[in-house]
């Protein structure tokens with residue numbers, strides 16, 4: 185009772201009424217009726233004002249603070265109603281607690297997501313490493329167990345072991361590249377780069393691979409296209425995209441690199457006439473180890489990290505890859521780069 189606003193108001197009003205009456209009774213001129221009226225008025229006015237102040241400015245805010253704390257404990261953040269801006273200091277504390285809790289909850293959610301992502305990534309990496317290691321191990325043991333004396337399989341098994349180890353090497357290289365980009369060990373070296381020259385260099389790497397599938401590599405550019413970017417990293421982007429273009433194309437098609445420029449941007453498109461990507465996979469192919477067809481992509485020698493590397497490098501250039509694709513007909517991966525230094529006045 186004493187701790188409710190009513191009880192406190194009653195106690196204070198009684199004391200004020202009593203003190204006022206006692207004080208007035210010291211004067212002989214004040215009549216009894218006046219004393220009674222004064223005590224009733226001072227009691228009522230004090231009761232009302234103390235009650236209003238305690239109930240609406242203090243107790244109500246404290247009880248809502250209490251409720252917020254209860255909801256925070258139960259992590260029911262969404263159920264907390266945001267109060268309007270106010271001058272009441274207790275309500276301001278309320279708002280501060282709410283904002284603080286909201287911030288902390290966001291941090292906790294972010295940490296949980298990162299932790300889940302880390303766990304998933306470790307599981308994926310272990311799985312990806314296991315596949316080529318087991319394959320190479322199997323071939324080497326079979327050879328040691330006697331197949332080495334059988335001339336008809338000896339070379340075949342050694343070649344298969346070597347292929348698995350090459351795949352392992354590629355995977356480790358890609359993992360290293362990804363982690364170096366992520367940890368900032370690889371700094372982008374921005375300069376004016378010649379995209380025609382870069383494309384020709386990439387095509388040279390793939391001449392044999394394309395010829396094996398009877399695929400023609402085509403550079404489609406009406407004039408020299410320059411961009412302000414990191415030559416080595418963009419070479420890697422184009423290498424990964426052209427490599428995918430060849431891997432996922434049917435025999436005898438074209439893989440085309442189209443270079444265009446607008447006033448501000450150089451636009452690079454890599455177009456293939458391959459199997460295409462179903463729409464439901466298009467947003468996910470840039471995730472690490474995400475493959476549309478797991479077994480077939482591995483067969484083609486992919487590490488599953490090519491597009492994740494593309495995404496990271498393009499992030500470092502403040503741009504991103506767009507994908508257009510028609511299943512059964514082909515895909516086009518495109519991205520744009522600034523033609524001049526982004527802070528260069530002349531670029532506008």
Ligand code: ADP
Nearest residue numbers: 428432460469475476481486487488489490491
């Ligand atoms: P991978 O090493 O498996 O090629 P990527 O990260 O380069 O890994 O590509 C992820 C997946 O996206 C591939 O497994 C494939 O399913 C799909 N993909 C990428 N590029 C193409 C393309 N040009 N045509 C069809 N599918 C593609």
